[in-house]
Amino acid sequence: KAGVTQTPRYLIKTRGQQVTLSCSPISGHRSVSWYQQTPGQGLQFLFEYFSETQRNKGNFPGRFSGRQFSNSRSEMNVSTLELGDSALYLCASSLTTRLETEAFFGQGTRLTVV
Amino acid sequence: GESVGLHLPTLSVQEGDNSIINCAYSNSASDYFIWYKQESGKGPQFIIDIRSNMDKRQGQRVTVLLNKTVKHLSLQIAATQPGDSAVYFCAENIRGGFKTIFGAGTRLFVKA
Numbered sequence: 001k002a003g004v005t006q007t008p009r010y011l012i013k014t015r016g017q018q019v020t021l022s023c024s025p026i027s028g029h030r031s032v033s034w035y036q037q038t039p040g041q042g043l044q045f046l047f048e049y050f051s052e053t054q055r056n057k058g059n060f061p062g063r064f065s066g067r068q069f070s071n072s073r074s075e076m077n078v079s080t081l082e083l084g085d086s087a088l089y090l091c092a093s094s095l096t097t098r099l100e101t102e103a104f105f106g107q108g109t110r111l112t113v114v
Numbered sequence: 115g116e117s118v119g120l121h122l123p124t125l126s127v128q129e130g131d132n133s134i135i136n137c138a139y140s141n142s143a144s145d146y147f148i149w150y151k152q153e154s155g156k157g158p159q160f161i162i163d164i165r166s167n168m169d170k171r172q173g174q175r176v177t178v179l180l181n182k183t184v185k186h187l188s189l190q191i192a193a194t195q196p197g198d199s200a201v202y203f204c205a206e207n208i209r210g211g212f213k214t215i216f217g218a219g220t221r222l223f224v225k226a
Contacts, residue, residue, distance in 0.1 A: 004157070033214065042203060043158070043216040055212040090157050102148075103214065105157030 002027065004093050004106035012112045018079040021109045025072050025093030032074040033103065034066060037088040046089075049074055078111075086113045126223040133191040135220045137204035140185065144206035148214070149178060149189045152201045161189070161202075191222075199224045 005024040013019050025032050034046040045058040049068035066076040072093075078085055088110050092103040127133045139147070145166045150158035164171045164178045164187075171178050177190040187204050201219045208215065 031212075035216070042218040043205075045213045045215060048212045050212070058213065092157075102160045102163065105150075105159070107155070107157050 004091055004104050006089075006091050006106035006109050008109060009107065010110045010112075012114060013081050014114055015081055015083060017081050018077060019081060019111060020075055020077045021089055021091075021111070023074045023076075023091030023093075023106060025074070025091075026095075026104055029093035029095050029104070030072050031094040032068055032072065033092045033094075034074070034076050035090045035092070036060070037090055037108070038086075043090065046076065081113045083113050086111060123218070124221045124223065126225060127194050129194060129196060129224055129226050131194055133189075133194045133198070133222060133224075135189045135191075135202050135204075135222065137187040137189075137217050138185055139187060139204070139206050139217075141206060141208055141215070142185070143209050144215075145209040146207040147178070147180060147187050148205045148207070149176075149187075150203045150205060150216075151198075152203065152219070154200075158203060194222075194224050196224045196226055198222060 007022045031050045033048040035043040036046055037043045046060055047057045047066050048055050052068045063079045068074045088108045090105055090108045092105045094103045148163040149161040151161050152158045162173045162176050162178050164180050169180050175192045179188045191198055199222055201221050203216050203219045205214045205216045
């Protein structure tokens with residue numbers, strides 16, 4: 001069974017540009033969450049999707065957005081990139097909407113903004 | 115912002131010893147707690163979880179303890195091995211919130 005797949009693995013962008021990251025959850029998983037991980041920090045929650053609906057959003061500016069498709073694949077977009085957006089972006093998928101559900105993480109997309 | 119804190123940012127233990135990683139959480143509405151392990155270049159990996167109606171749960175070589183009175187969570191690793199070297203995160207799910215809040219992480223070094 002394939003795990004969570006994130007593409008691309010590495011990305012270099014220039015300030016002011018926009019970027020789209022992709023996440024394919026484990027087959028059958030309908031909940032997808034996104035996190036930003038920066039050096040020295042814990043993982044910061046970005047948003048969570050289930051059945052194409054965003055159910056919660058973290059404390060990030062509106063430049064960060066996401067969506068989920070009918071096949072549960074998800075994308076996140078960051079517009080007008082800033083240097084501080086350089087981070088590892090992680091996606092996690094879960095099987096159900098139940099509270100006690102193990103989340104499986106992908107390897108992440110390393111975004112560098114120059 | 116919201117966060118789950120950790121008492122020790124780094125922990126160094128001798129191979130074969132037991133490790134204890136501590137975590138403090140702040141949200142009384144949290145119902146579910148998880149420990150994750152993250153190795154270099156990889157995403158976090160689930161280790162063990164515990165519901166708020168429990169105070170202890172054991173897995174293979176790992177035990178999680180939950181003290182809701184003082185909002186404290188700990189991960190105990192028995193007979194620590196070099197392969198246990200990683201960053202460990204505690205995390206909490208807030209009831210009905212559909213999101214997980216992670217702590218800053220503790221790096222565990224295992225000395226051979």
